[in-house]
Amino acid sequence: MNSLSTFWRNSMIAALAVLLLGACSFSEDENQVRVTVVEDGPAKINPVGTRLNFVSSTMRASMAKGLVGLDEEGRVVPALAARWIVSDDGLSYIFRLFDAKWDDGRQVTAERVARLLRERFSELRRSRLQYDVSVVDEIVSMTGRVVEIRLDSPHPNFLQLLAQPEMGLFRAGHGAGPLRLFSEENVIKLSRFDEPSQEEKDAEQDNDRWVSLRGEKAAAAIARYRAGAVQVVLNGKYHHLPLVDAAGISSNDLRLDPVAGLFGLRFVRANGFWAVPGNREVLAMAINRPALLTSFPGVSAWQSRLKIIPEALDVEGINTYPDWASMTMEDRILFARSHMNSWKASEGSVDPLVIALPDAAGASILFKRIQSDLRRVGLDAKRVKINQDADVRLMDEIAPYDSAQWFLMQFTCVKTSICLNDADTKIAEADAATNLEIKARLYADAETMLVDHYNFIPLAVPIRWSIAPQGQRGFAVNPRGWHPLNNLIGIPIS
Template identity: 65%
Template sequence: MPRLARSFKICLALTASLALAACSASGNEDRARVTVIDDAGTSINPVGIRLNYASATARSAVAKGLIGLDEQGRVVPSIAARWIVTDDGLSYIFRLNETKWEDGRQITAERIATLLTERFVELRTSRLGRDLRVVDEIISMTGRVIEIRLDSPHPNFLQLLAQPEMGLFRAGHGAGPMIEFDRAPFYQLAPLVLPDENEEENPEEEETAVEDDPRRVTLRSETASRAIARFDAGHIDVVLNGKFHHLPLIDESGINTNNLRLDPVAGLFGLRFIRGEGFWSVPQNREILSMAIDRPALLTSFPNVTAWKSRQKIVPEALDVAGINTRPDWASMTMQDRIAFARQHVSRWKASEGFVQPLSVSLPDAAGADILFIRIRADLRRVGLDARKVGLGAEADVLLIDELAPYDSPQWFLSRFSCDQTPVCLNDADSKISEADAATNLEIKARLYAESEQMLVNHYNYIPLGTPVRWSIVRPDQRGFAVNPRGWHPLNTLVGIPIS
């Protein structure tokens, strides 16, 4: 039985069992039932530096940082009420809200400065580590003002500070806007209710206030088939973190596509070389792979995503520098001309060097990934090459990269292909990126990043395919949800709780 049919039968069976076993609370706007799709089935734990999507979502709900992201992906005040940035871009000064931690202790600038310093050290080996190198020091200026000083300008530093990893805990206590209420049988959150400053503190009354507040969010983490089944049965209000390889399940489930929400995200979706042997050790041969792939045809294999954009370069066009062309040399060629050129190149190589081993492609074990692979293999066969699919973690030539950009920075895109990220790399490009990181003039910084992209595009250690796909399923009457370019959906807004 094909994988998709088997998954769909499991999905239907689960839907039927859920319809009998569960009680629906649909239509109660004070409660939101949320499932995050996670192929690995990992648990929800908001503590740590490498957070899966569900854990990051939980952390942003219970441990806010200086600033945060709202349901539209915009940077908004959180612990900080407001801020200013100096003209040189090297100093960010924040005035804090007058608020408290979950345990009732007052939030102070001195404590926040200490916690941020410690957190930045913890995150050095995380996905944010490279960007955080720009921080020089954090200073507590008065009881409610802190300053963060940078070594060089970082135009997207506020977006960096708004990431969920930047949420702060003090002795295990966050500052809301929600609190962890229960973990069994699933993660439950309730509003953080701080005591009235004019009343004497009574822990029992505070606990009762939390229990009596009807606003609740339940959070699960499970596979796509189970998440879709729960939604179809009426027991989930929001499904988050859907990816391209889950899309066939939507097609087969019968869920109304009006409930499908697609975030207009930026990021990386393509093939990163993690091994360069034989034919694939030569950049000009890796270029053949990039030329051979018919991106529009590949992306239209997924009918629910009509706005999926193909890509030929690394950094989005919106971040391009005027006067510097970072597109590949063949970008203006027709698909027919690209195929003809690639076929001739491969024929000459085989005549000189002999047989070319099939390209091994590491992909998720899912129906959507099978569709992607079949298209890539067919395109390679048109030019005299072949491919084979292997699972995630297996030895491979290329690995599918499917990542969202947390902020609008060329540096984020380019650093994913540096020598500390992949063995197929270019030292000269690394040096150019480091030079750009250190530059204090923003125009020079942008130009150096663009020159770095030119080098990496010509090195072909990454074959861009398109923008990433992130989808959610949301009931029409669900409040506090909006599609956004960050692909980020906070829990507190789903039940009408402000972040600060």
């Protein structure tokens, strides 16, 4: 066993021992579920605002319904809205609301919902959804229980956007369920929003139906699961996987969500050698993606990527793969090595590529693999912390909905300094197009430009894992990587 593995295994054992000493056993009552969310940064839970960490998003979605929500399988389902219709041109969404109340007992009305939506869309112009919400033109209340949202241009995934946790509505601090805040003594505890029915009372099914929620570092979360102090762990990422392996978590309990998103190296600085797109192409060619991905335990199905937009969203007839995609790894190495020899002969030595990565065991594995691949072709790499100056930063983000637009918008000049104005123009044309076929083709054209620009080096699909026992009620892996708390205790969102 190498020193890195030994260090992390020993750290895991130490954390587990501490938690075992203080762990409280809990009953097997499926109406009482303890959940911990992995957070690399601050784990404070605050469901208010626009820049929510994962644990805060989880709490907001539990307490504050939007018009629609997501179920345990990642499907859009009714929440405040009982049903909806979409106009043929995709520019009007009309929602009919349930007869519902806020948690202070006041009635949910279309007028108030419309006002809250206008306020929320305005706030979210400073969030990760800033480009998506800009498509909204007008929100009006039509009757006491009908709300219409009018768009500037069609957004085929608008319902998925409305189902994001940030779209949950609070009225003066009051949500409309499906859960309500019960206690904040040690951890956040959420209980059922409504009163149990008479049938439930008669069957004695109303007793203590709740879910507790906390956020913490990966090592503590995994150790807490091993100690039997929680039933569900959420929001694990690739760089935490060595901890899962060191803890001996059963492969049956480790759940991998089939998410879509971006996992790769995004250029944030391009000086000297790296200012030339053809040189950045050498970096993309040199990395042996299958070998890199098989270095991680427990994820044999991890898929590599050579392009920006997932194949499922491709437009027929447009090839957005790089020109070298069909070359063998051996031929790619020979080509890259020859390119480097020519460059050094005429321009001199090349500084190491500076890569910003998380401070975690999995990130160390990733870096060593990339560094080894670069050295094979005459390059080198240097690692710095995630918040330090670098040439590239690891990008590890899940797409909130199934649209080519989201993937491309991450590489516009508003998002990153290493960008391509022509691609930005093409994306803007696509955004403004009302014909969906034309829109899709323009997005595909923009991807072709960005693939050739190499301001992003795709490596794989993102990894998102959870830990939950087999048969855990209300839990399912899904393409959104989202796991609602209310389903864990058998309470529907509406």
